[in-house]
Amino acid sequence: MTSIQQIPLDYTGTLADDGAGEIRRSVLPGGVRVLTEAMPNQRSVTIGYWVAVGSRDESPQGFGSTHFLEHLLFKGTPTRSAMDIAAAFDRVGGESNAGTAKESTVYHARVLDEDLPMAIEVLTDMLASSVIDPAEMETERGVILEELAMDADDPMDYAHERLAEVLLGAHPLARPIGGTPDTIRGVTREHVWDHYAHWYRPDEIVVTAAGGLEHDEVCRLVLEALSRSGWDLPEGASPAPRRAVDTTAAAAASIDPGMHRFAKQVEQASVLVGGRSLSTTDEDRFALGVMNAILGGGMSSRLFQQIRERRGLAYSTYAFSAGYSDLGYYGLYAGCQPSRVSEVADLMVAELERMATEHVTAEELDRAHGQICGGTVLGMESTGARMSRLGRSELVLGEFVDLTGSLDRVRAVGAEDVRAVAARLVEGERASVVVGPEA
Template structure:
């Protein structure tokens, strides 16, 4: 069996077998619900996640922020459980439960002892399939979300990242903040959230992933029974929903606003990001981009850290990053510095990226980047949560499962020419600079 395997929508079977009891399996249940598991022998814990391939980019025009609002409300009660019942179920077994809304997906997840997996599946399935979206709870939670947005707005770094997405993506729905804005959250009604819930939270859209001390067939049984108990109709023969296709219409609306864009905040330090358009999630150069980020701004030995912090003392924090989605992506070079140093620091960051596009990285830098990424990947795989998330990404985003050995080999195959090539790709488009701090007015 190859280490990388495509995942057809109707596939049921084994995706990977390490020969020591570590199996990755996939089953399509009635209703089109997909279940992927990874067994980790000798683990006493399990992390399970219920995924829906809907994010903030998919919201109706009248309900911006509804996806994140819904994530909060699913913890507020079902037809058979109160919010307290949901919270107490995990507290009484020492488990953890949480959720996350992204721009292209939403996940509800829990980590528990293997013996408590039936409870975790039952509670999460009940939340996903039988939430009541109580109007009174919604009014209370609206205040909580407004406080969350205010907290994020008070963080200059968060504000800079939000502004960068807006500047680089223009009218693309990915440019919108995941949580909405205070104005849209105040305007969202129970009907908006209910429409969103009923439109997306259907069996053919649901993916369940789990990793740890588990049995795949048992997980499939638990999921099917729990969703049925929650009232979800699971007809035999129903197919999973197609994976997200590239939205060329939305991509055409993405436009970069060049120049410098300032957001005034009464703080001591300026947060500055130089960025531009980057690669989509499945781009073949994504592994080279990962190595470039490690060399450029991935740690204390990176070029940005050495040049800006260690040699010149211009910043405490500096790094590079990239954000990738199904049809577009963007990159950024970040530093926090004195307002009077913004132009100098932005110039230094840009110069380091330009140098990667013209001069080959050294053998030492390449080896260090390979080791950083591969070591971090292997260490991360010791976590049941990381493996659960890897399965979700494989199913919803990539449409293929890549084993650990193949993933590491792809990273190690990135050479100096590949890094230089992807740097040139990044620099081939327009750049913008975002500055948040005591530097002018909002723009």
């Protein structure tokens, strides 16, 4: 039985019982949202504190602030040093980390169920009471510059960044999540502090947790920890609205067609062909997922068979897509000898165009359904994956779909759906990026 439940911002109650356990949502004073999935047989809990702010939301003067904050919130509060924060999780064998994306940021931890009160206390303190210490910021500036240098040394990462720039033009989503060396060197503590003060407030916070937990206890612990932080938590306050589609920004996204070459002293060229794709909530996103699986999702995919197995032109080749609130883009990747770049790029385009004109076979469709559904079910055995699903449901989709419903949506995709979504992609402009030795 498919279960799809819309999530109004003021909703409090049970969203579903998804086999593992009950999924509940509450809105706390101040507009803080808490979503949990109880998994009674688990001894661990993964908890995440989400903020719907990403690299696309930065001011021109503060490019890189979101990623900078991801680092700085681990660097101390009025009551905890950076060492105190690190030691709190090491002492119990737990894990803590954070991730910045283009439309959200999450701070998360995985601990034993008995250590959940500690994790809530420490993560809340970090989020609500960071001091953004000037000395720590200068130290971390060097760390981030090293991180960017490491990414720039990876030709595949470098190629993906260049593809986003070529496909999205002046759109804020085209900017690298971590900033650039110039923006990181230039951003000031004032810019980072203003970014923190604007976005890190109760009505923007979403707490999601999955594992061995009790929902009411999680709500109590979160509310008590936030109250100790000194945040204003008025009763009846509403959560901030979910991200709206930014039509002005979408209009700035223009593709720079053709082949763009970037010189890098490596042995192998990284080749990417891409174009505009679907937004996160587009109804065809499930068909796109099935199309990607058939085209370039594994060793039996068309790209792998054509480019690697039959012709021996590449070791790695795949298809992918990235979706956001107002647009998305797709890409086809292969790593090959610099002399074979044009041949490989033509083969990738030919396979995409063939999907837009011919129906995939029943065997390919069945294999893609099994690949996606099997991967989804196996992934849901992780408390981290279930925690992330709750965050995505709340911040991005505004709906919760249980596991059965998710699998039903994938299995409902037919051959004509795949052909039609491929045709949507092929209709648009394309661009290519090549990173490797100069020709």
